[in-house]
Amino acid sequence: MLRLIRTGEAVTRAELGRATGLSRPAVQLRVGELLERGLVVERTDAPSTGGRPPVRLEFNASGGVVLVAALGASRTRVAVCDLAGVELAGREFAMDVEAGPDVVLPLLMDTWEELLGDRPRSMIRGVGMGVPATVEFAEGRTESARVMATWTGVVIPPIIRERFPVPVLVDNDVNVLAIGEHRGIYPDLSDLMFVKVSTRIGAGVIAGGGILRGALGAAGEIGHIPVKDGGGVLCRCGNTDCVDSVASGTALLRDLRALGKDVKTIADVTALVRAGDAETMATVREAGRRIGEVLAGAVNILNPAVVVLGGDVAEAFGPLVSSIREVVYRRSTALATRRLRIEPSRLGAGAGISGCAVMVLDHVLSPEAVDESMSVTSLRAEDLTPRPVG
Ligand SMILES: [Zn+2]
Numbered sequence: 001m002l003r004l005i006r007t008g009e010a011v012t013r014a015e016l017g018r019a020t021g022l023s024r025p026a027v028q029l030r031v032g033e034l035l036e037r038g039l040v041v042e043r044t045d046a047p048s049t050g051g052r053p054p055v056r057l058e059f060n061a062s063g064g065v066v067l068v069a070a071l072g073a074s075r076t077r078v079a080v081c082d083l084a085g086v087e088l089a090g091r092e093f094a095m096d097v098e099a100g101p102d103v104v105l106p107l108l109m110d111t112w113e114e115l116l117g118d119r120p121r122s123m124i125r126g127v128g129m130g131v132p133a134t135v136e137f138a139e140g141r142t143e144s145a146r147v148m149a150t151w152t153g154v155v156i157p158p159i160i161r162e163r164f165p166v167p168v169l170v171d172n173d174v175n176v177l178a179i180g181e182h183r184g185i186y187p188d189l190s191d192l193m194f195v196k197v198s199t200r201i202g203a204g205v206i207a208g209g210g211i212l213r214g215a216l217g218a219a220g221e222i223g224h225i226p227v228k229d230g231g232g233v234l235c236r237c238g239n240t241d242c243v244d245s246v247a248s249g250t251a252l253l254r255d256l257r258a259l260g261k262d263v264k265t266i267a268d269v270t271a272l273v274r275a276g277d278a279e280t281m282a283t284v285r286e287a288g289r290r291i292g293e294v295l296a297g298a299v300n301i302l303n304p305a306v307v308v309l310g311g312d313v314a315e316a317f318g319p320l321v322s323s324i325r326e327v328v329y330r331r332s333t334a335l336a337t338r339r340l341r342i343e344p345s346r347l348g349a350g351a352g353i354s355g356c357a358v359m360v361l362d363h364v365l366s367p368e369a370v371d372e373s374m375s376v377t378s379l380r381a382e383d384l385t386p387r388p389v390g
Contacts, residue, residue, distance in 0.1 A: 001016055001027075001030055001034065002039055003365075005034075005057050005058065006365070011057050011058070012057065013027050013028065014054065031057065037373070037374060039063050039064075040060055041057075041063075042058075043055070043056045043057075043058050044056070059083070059084075061083045062083070064123050064124070065083070065123050065125065066080075066083070066085075066124070066127065066361060067079075067112045067116075067126075067127045068081055068129070068353055069108050069127075069129045070129075070173065070349075070352025072198075073097060073198070074095075074096065074097075075094055076092070076095045076097070077352060077353050078090065078108060078111045079115065080112065083365070085357035085358055085361055087353060087354075089116075090353065091111060092349075097131070098149070099150070100150035100151065101150070101156070105156070105159050109163050109164070112164070124164055125166060125167075126167045126168070126361070126363060126364040127169070127360060128168075128176075128360030129160075129171075130171055130173040130177070131151070131156070131171075131173060133172060134172055134217060134218050134221060135170050135217050137213050139157075140168065141155045141156075142154050142156065156170045157170060169363055171211075171213075172204075173196070173202075173352065174194060174220060175211055175213070176204070176351075176356050176359060177194050177204055177351045177355055178194035178203075178211060178220075178308075178355070180350070180351035180354040180356075181345060181347050182194075182206045184346075184347050185308075186305075186308075190305075191206060191207055191303065192206040193205050193306075193307045194308045194310060194351075195222070195309050195314070197311040197313040197320070198248070198249055198311035198312050199250055200244055200248050201243055201247065202221060204220050222294055222295070222298055223243060224237050224242040224244060225242065226240070226241045227241055227243050230246045233245045233246050243291060247290035248313070252283060253265075253269065255283050256269060259283070270317070273316075273317060273319065281319055284317050284320050285323045286323075288317075288322070288324045291323075291324050292325070292326065292328050296328050299332040299336050299337065300336050303335075305341065307342045308346075309324065309344055309345065315348065321342075324342065325342045328342060
């Protein structure tokens, strides 16, 4: 019923009855609980000329909040959002995630407390987090595949639940970016791949309308696919010539320094590209070709409608994006690229926060979670037996 009300498919008690096939008392009882929980509110339209107008039910986005945090290797965004995913209060700050969970998690929770202000804590419905590491999704357990070695094996949800006893969902940073960009910009497409080129390279895959996590949550780890003729560069994962080790932001800085360039950050590289430095341009283009090579394979397997390129490196470099495009269109199969769009991220860093909000809201507003949070046991069995419709 909540879903029908949220989507506007059924907004009166009579419509709910018709749509669900439930008896009037059952609809009444159920709507009563949703009203009591603050998940829906009643609205009465201005009286028309004939008779009493029906009471409309509306999803109450301000009936609760979710706490969200998008952790990056160096920057973190923390926010409190309403039940429609709209940010009510937020803060961005520099934080070294490598400082470990004992430092980072209390800081996050303190920040949420501050952002909540005087909102009652009973309004908190859930917590959603994106972290720059592979996450065994069901458990919220982090692995050390990319960064965050200090977090290896840490199960995040129980730590958060000690202070905020609500459902806690944790996924890797690229998956939440993919979810955010998909829901915010491409809600009508069911197959999308979000590729983040930043300090590290990773991808989040939306397949058939939902995030593809794989058996344990490691789907989309394209950073550790090897490239051809990479020159034997040792990757932090232990293999050689992973695309991450030859074409990430970290690799770009290393290669440019080896060429004698004075570059400390991606911004320094951007400045050289703007100045038209030929060696820098060539290095950036080469990185784009390497990434394109790996993406061409991924496009063949997944056949996405759109590949979104995000992350500070992709955002900074036109030449990188054009080399990626060129290689993907040349190397992927004709059918996979017939309608393929390769686009820069439109939400930018904001995709992380909205993705975390969508992830946790989809969970806490799901029929299963709403049932569990309400006293469904108070319903009598006969109230829940659908009667024939029509
Ligand atoms: Zn690797």
